[in-house]
Amino acid sequence: MSATLDLAARQRPVAQEPAVTGAAARYAPMRRRAWRAGSIVLFVAAWQAAVHYRLSLGIVTFANVPSPADAIPALWALLHSPKLPMHLAASLTRVLAGFCAAAVVGVGLGLAIGRYRALEDVLLPPLEVLRPIPAVAWIPLAILMFPSSELSMMFITFIGALFPILLNTIHGVEAVDPRLVATARGLGTGSLSLYTEVVLPGAAPSIFTGLSIGMGTAWFCLVTAEMIAGQCGIGYFTWESYTLQNYADIVVGMALIGVLGMGSSLLVKRIGAALTPWYRLRGARQ
Structure with missing residues (x-):
């Protein structure tokens, strides 16, 4: 090698x-x-x-x-509310479950579709048909498909995170220099080693880009699901605040969603940078 x-x-x-x-x-x-x-x-x-x-x-x-001056007392009240840990735990559990499932399925399918044209011809067209369907359109079907609202909301986050991860993984695999693959095969590298030592490292930057984007879309889709089918969570808190006309709490809920989404996406990005030390962005950045 x-x-x-x-x-x-x-x-x-x-x-x-x-x-x-x-x-x-x-x-x-x-x-x-x-x-x-x-x-x-x-x-x-x-x-x-x-x-x-x-x-x-x-x-x-x-x-x-509502202004920031109105939102600060509402944020202070929420931070001291016993309901905050319940809302955070519910949303984090749903996001992590859906995101992890999407990471496994998206990366696995992306590595396969990116390497084999037969799988691309068979699997990619139906996936491309499903990709533009918004998360909110999946909610009624998810409620019918799964026995509990928790599983249906996890499925919505899974759908939201799946396609960015899948498409970025396919792009990363297709962008691997074919000369590297040919050289590895010329050295007698087997199929499994070719994936683990050439294809996967070459596609890893794109994979982690997809994971970072997928984490953000998972939060977006979770809030949509919680507004309709949830009984707790940050999205449910935000929607409940609107129905109760607590407009400052709406801003607080939106801010929490933004901070959690940004923080989790940044964490994925940092993990990706730590696991791909051979890759550094190059360009004329001032």
């Missing part, structure tokens, strides 16, 4: 970037974090100003929208 790795090293262009040393290198991560935190502060300040001055853009008005 050393010849395979040598060929990959020769074929991969290495971008020449100016070296950053000294104090600039030490403070660059801190400066980026400051910019990111500042962008969030600026967004919240713009939101507060739009609500305070009842900004109206014609078809969009902020006259009835």
